[in-house]
Amino acid sequence: MSDLRELYQEVILDHHKRPRNFHKLEDANRHAEGFNPLCGDKIQLYLRVEDGIVRDAGFEGSGCAISTASASLMTEMLKGKTEAESEALFEKFHDLVTGKSMPDSASLGKLAVFSGVREYPVRVKCAVLAWHTLRAALQGSLERVATE
Amino acid sequence: MKSTEEVTSGEFAGTGPSIDVERVRRDFPLLEEKVHGRKLAYLDNAATTQKPRQVIDAMMQFYTSGCSNVHRGVHLLSERATANYESARSRLRRFINARDDREIVFVRGATEAINLVASSFGKAHVKPGDEILITGMEHHSNIVPWQVVCEERGARLRVVPINLAGELLVEEYEKLLNPRTSLVAVTHVSNALGTVNPVRHIVEMAHRNGTPVLIDGAQAVQHLRVDVQALDCDFYAFSGHKMYGPTGIGVLYGKERWLESMPPYQAGGDMITSVTFEKTIYAKLPHKFEAGTPDIAGVIGLGAAVDYLESLGVDRIAEHEHALLEYGTKVLQAVPGVRIIGTAPGKTSVLSFTLEGVHPHDVGTILDQEGIAIRTGHHCAQPVMDFFRIPATARASLALYNTREELDTLAAGLRRVAEVFN
Numbered sequence: 001m002s003d004l005r006e007l008y009q010e011v012i013l014d015h016h017k018r019p020r021n022f023h024k025l026e027d028a029n030r031h032a033e034g035f036n037p038l039c040g041d042k043i044q045l046y047l048r049v050e051d052g053i054v055r056d057a058g059f060e061g062s063g064c065a066i067s068t069a070s071a072s073l074m075t076e077m078l079k080g081k082t083e084a085e086s087e088a089l090f091e092k093f094h095d096l097v098t099g100k101s102m103p104d105s106a107s108l109g110k111l112a113v114f115s116g117v118r119e120y121p122v123r124v125k126c127a128v129l130a131w132h133t134l135r136a137a138l139q140g141s142l143e144r145v146a147t148e
Numbered sequence: 149m150k151s152t153e154e155v156t157s158g159e160f161a162g163t164g165p166s167i168d169v170e171r172v173r174r175d176f177p178l179l180e181e182k183v184h185g186r187k188l189a190y191l192d193n194a195a196t197t198q199k200p201r202q203v204i205d206a207m208m209q210f211y212t213s214g215c216s217n218v219h220r221g222v223h224l225l226s227e228r229a230t231a232n233y234e235s236a237r238s239r240l241r242r243f244i245n246a247r248d249d250r251e252i253v254f255v256r257g258a259t260e261a262i263n264l265v266a267s268s269f270g271k272a273h274v275k276p277g278d279e280i281l282i283t284g285m286e287h288h289s290n291i292v293p294w295q296v297v298c299e300e301r302g303a304r305l306r307v308v309p310i311n312l313a314g315e316l317l318v319e320e321y322e323k324l325l326n327p328r329t330s331l332v333a334v335t336h337v338s339n340a341l342g343t344v345n346p347v348r349h350i351v352e353m354a355h356r357n358g359t360p361v362l363i364d365g366a367q368a369v370q371h372l373r374v375d376v377q378a379l380d381c382d383f384y385a386f387s388g389h390k391m392y393g394p395t396g397i398g399v400l401y402g403k404e405r406w407l408e409s410m411p412p413y414q415a416g417g418d419m420i421t422s423v424t425f426e427k428t429i430y431a432k433l434p435h436k437f438e439a440g441t442p443d444i445a446g447v448i449g450l451g452a453a454v455d456y457l458e459s460l461g462v463d464r465i466a467e468h469e470h471a472l473l474e475y476g477t478k479v480l481q482a483v484p485g486v487r488i489i490g491t492a493p494g495k496t497s498v499l500s501f502t503l504e505g506v507h508p509h510d511v512g513t514i515l516d517q518e519g520i521a522i523r524t525g526h527h528c529a530q531p532v533m534d535f536f537r538i539p540a541t542a543r544a545s546l547a548l549y550n551t552r553e554e555l556d557t558l559a560a561g562l563r564r565v566a567e568v569f570n
Binding site for chain 1: 505507508517525533568
């Protein structure tokens with residue numbers, strides 16, 4: 001059970017039960033859809049980007065605890081970040097959950113709670129779905145993102 | 149609507165002593181494995197079953213003392229390999245009670261069997277404006293090949309709906325049959341729900357309409373006795389690895405007259421009688437559909453799997469699984485928040501379910517830590533998930549070697565999932 005608590009940390013369970021920014025942004029100017037065909041997780045991500053800064057973020061969809069909490073925490077973290085900072089955070093988060101390197105926790109903030117994911121390789125896709133969708137939204141891609 | 153035959157496939161007449169599970173489990177080396185330091189409870193049998201030592205040994209024996217190509221050499225090893233290969237074909241023929249060995253084509257699995265028919269039957273018999281009829285509970289492997297055929301041939305795919313218990317709406321099926329229907333492709337048993345379809349009736353209605361029927365038996369042959377002559381189906385497809393045989397081998401049964409009327413699926417060696425640059429004469433059935441060196445070890449392993457199933461008796465296996473299903477249904481329903489998806493009477497030993505407030509993927513990860521192997525996801529049946537308005541389910545699928553203790557472990561595991569999430 002101790003291993004499981006590493007994966008399902010309180011913060012993750014909290015964001016799964018009460019996801020933040022869980023709504024459509026009526027004034028969004030960026031939007032992308034993410035899909036994980038392996039488990040059927042779907043996410044619609046909405047951003048309002050002004051002067052290269054993410055002013056607001058919201059999402060809708062259905063998914064497991066890891067993917068929902070990841071999207072919820074991501075939208076919280078993004079607000080006020082520049083596009084370049086958001087992209088850099090993607091890289092750090094990706095390294096964290098794939099176990100490629102252990103980024104310093106200061107730059108990750110609350111996202112550090114996802115460190116347990118590295119022990120569950122099949123769940124990495126759940127954690128990164130929202131982030132791949134973010135990248136597509138920032139790049140203005142109209143294609144649906146699929147992680148598989 | 150069910151004929152007597154389908155009803156008996158769901159009920160279990162006494163057929164002597166029941167299976168000695170503890171003894172049977174010793175035939176399966178993998179069941180001894182530990183997972184995350186826990187005793188393994190393998191409940192993912194609809195994905196693939198474990199293999200008994202008898203199957204593993206038969207394949208090992210081929211590679212260690214009998215390896216040779218088939219249908220070619222005049223030397224002893226080749227003669228022996230050919231005899232073993234063809235003897236397996238005869239056992240498979242008897243297993244599903246086909247009329248003739250020529251009606252048994254070895255393929256890679258149910259998927260390839262369906263693709264063979266889609267491609268070859270499609271070329272010979274599907275015309276623009278025709279319709280191919282499938283059902284709302286098909287596995288993707290019995291959907292996508294028909295979409296491809298419909299696109300290639302200018303035909304239309306039509307779908308028989310299901311109800312909330314996971315049963316086929318037979319009256320809708322009858323309404324959908326029409327003079328343009330060139331083929332009906334239906335699963336015998338639903339992989340996601342366990343529903344046993346009234347295939348005898350489906351075939352009868354289709355034949356009255358002059359339409360041949362393909363049955364996807366991938367989830368059926370390991371659970372209930374299949375008699376293709378009694379069903380009178382035109383094609384029957386199944387995989388070896390879901391019936392305790394090796395991966396990469398399966399069977400397409402086809403009525404001789406249909407197989408004769410269809411062009412080869414693949415071309416190459418072993419499927420010809422003579423080749424010149426001007427003209428090639430194809431081999432007779434079933435070799436016309438078995439181009440290239442086949443999976444000889446796989447076929448021998450599959451033959452051993454049939455022997456194994458028959459030594460236990462398919463009816464006794466069904467009896468054991470049915471008792472487990474009843475018990476499993478009871479213990480799962482006692483777990484707060486569990487909803488069982490697929491409640492058709494007489495279904496096979498599949499328990500698809502959701503747990504309130506927890507995504508099946510999270511359920512699967514936590515159960516895995518307890519040594520419990522189940523499947524989570526859409527089970528390659530996304531239309532079924534859409535119908536029930538759920539993204540996925542968790543699925544425990546039971547086999548001849550499963551026990552009540554394992555189902556207790558599953559129920560306890562689900563209570564632990566609820567603990568983690570509350």
